[in-house]
Amino acid sequence: MIKSFHPPLRTLMGPGPSDVHPRVLAAMARPTIGHLDPAFIGMMDEIKQLLQYALRTENALTLPVSAPGSAGMEACFVNLVEPGDKVIVCQNGVFGGRMKENVERFGGVALMVEDPWGEAVSVDKVRALLEQHDNIKALAFVHAETSTGVQSNAKALCALARDYGCLSIVDAVTSLAGIELEVDAWGVDALYSGTQKCLSAPPGISPVTFSERALEAVRNRKTRSPSWFLDKNLVMGYWGGGQKRAYHHTAPVNALYGLHESLVMLQEEGIEASWQRHMHHHTALRSGLEAMGLEMAVAADVRLPQLNSVMIPDGVDDAALRGRLLSDYSLEIGAGLGALAGKVWRIGLMGSSCSRRHVMLCLDALENALVEQGADVTAGRAAAAAAACYAESVA
Ligand SMILES: *Cc1c(COP(=O)(O)O)cnc(C)c1O
Numbered sequence: 001m002i003k004s005f006h007p008p009l010r011t012l013m014g015p016g017p018s019d020v021h022p023r024v025l026a027a028m029a030r031p032t033i034g035h036l037d038p039a040f041i042g043m044m045d046e047i048k049q050l051l052q053y054a055l056r057t058e059n060a061l062t063l064p065v066s067a068p069g070s071a072g073m074e075a076c077f078v079n080l081v082e083p084g085d086k087v088i089v090c091q092n093g094v095f096g097g098r099m100k101e102n103v104e105r106f107g108g109v110a111l112m113v114e115d116p117w118g119e120a121v122s123v124d125k126v127r128a129l130l131e132q133h134d135n136i137k138a139l140a141f142v143h144a145e146t147s148t149g150v151q152s153n154a155k156a157l158c159a160l161a162r163d164y165g166c167l168s169i170v171d172a173v174t175s176l177a178g179i180e181l182e183v184d185a186w187g188v189d190a191l192y193s194g195t196q197k198c199l200s201a202p203p204g205i206s207p208v209t210f211s212e213r214a215l216e217a218v219r220n221r222k223t224r225s226p227s228w229f230l231d232k233n234l235v236m237g238y239w240g241g242g243q244k245r246a247y248h249h250t251a252p253v254n255a256l257y258g259l260h261e262s263l264v265m266l267q268e269e270g271i272e273a274s275w276q277r278h279m280h281h282h283t284a285l286r287s288g289l290e291a292m293g294l295e296m297a298v299a300a301d302v303r304l305p306q307l308n309s310v311m312i313p314d315g316v317d318d319a320a321l322r323g324r325l326l327s328d329y330s331l332e333i334g335a336g337l338g339a340l341a342g343k344v345w346r347i348g349l350m351g352s353s354c355s356r357r358h359v360m361l362c363l364d365a366l367e368n369a370l371v372e373q374g375a376d377v378t379a380g381r382a383a384a385a386a387a388a389c390y391a392e393s394v395a
Contacts, residue, residue: 072206073190200351
């Protein structure tokens with residue numbers, strides 16, 4: 001007989017999912033009601049308002065797609081890219097490559113701007129490409145590249161898109177609530193995010209927002225969107241506001257209770273305070289790692305506070321060390337991906353996983369595991385270095 005599943009209690013400090021707050025888990029255990037129940041529709045309207053707050057936008061089309069971040073990505077491309085459209089796609093890690101896939105699958109032509117893994121998207125290269133071509137439909141880039149821990153200059157890139165008359169499509173899966181993100185002030189046109197990174201809700205939902213310009217492009221399509229499920233015109237009838245909902249699909253009722261609660265918590269904290277908290281704990285973690293003799297993989301000016309790529313010291317067995325953290329501390333950190341596999345660890349400080357408790361646990365666990373492997377690190381200094389950071393910020 002197969003028994004009930006009870007997951008082990010972990011501390012999640014990888015690239016997502018991050019720790020889900022007990023308030024969010026409790027919200028998800030509340031009774032399931034019908035997705036067209038007036039009480040549920042009222043909650044959907046609140047989620048929209050809370051997302052507008054978190055994203056700093058008044059876009060009417062702001063809603064959670066009932067599927068993970070990858071579906072939010074697809075929702076942006078399948079609605080905005082038509083056969084033959086030219087789209088500039090910036091790639092400096094894993095996720096830019098997926099944007100290219102999306103453009104090509106929907107019949108578009110992807111013009112690539114490639115930068116090395118671990119570096120930001122070059123605004124100059126994007127400008128040069130915009131100068132060379134006419135009729136670019138959109139500029140697509142990843143704000144926070146979770147595969148490397150790098151942030152790109154979303155404000156400058158969106159401004160460029162406006163200057164050259166094309167739409168901007170922004171991946172904000174890891175940036176939302178972790179670093180400054182201003183949809184309206186920066187003129188972002190289409191943006192998708194995720195719930196399991198800095199919002200610390202369970203995975204499986206993707207907040208998306210479209211500007212009026214983006215909606216205009218959707219309305220003016222020459223061809224029908226090849227996706228029925230993600231067609232914005234249809235989804236709007238369901239999420240568009242008011243009590244007149246047309247059945248489109250059954251919303252993931254309890255998952256949305258969880259998202260609602262996590263957004264309520266974000267509002268209580270304040271979006272700017274959330275950005276600051278991520279920077280605050282990143283500073284302490286970094287001090288501790290450097291005091292140990294470890295090296296950050298990404299240059300300081302483009303480093304993401306919520307995703308810390310750290311060089312693995314020579315001679316250390318990457319998989320064995322991460323296995324040790326999991327077995328001895330029930331602590332998960334992320335492995336390197338693609339070009340950085342085996343070279344870096346990715347330590348997430350996202351949402352509920354961004355606290356002093358997380359920073360201190362991670363430094364202690366990592367130091368002990370490295371010493372055990374005989375790695376060339378300085379023991380006994382990391383905790384004090386992090387504590388000094390905290391003491392300084394209180395003063
Ligand atoms: C996690 C992530 C995604 C994909 O989100 P899923 O919820 O895993 O589908 C996309 N882009 C970035 C930058 C991410 O970090």
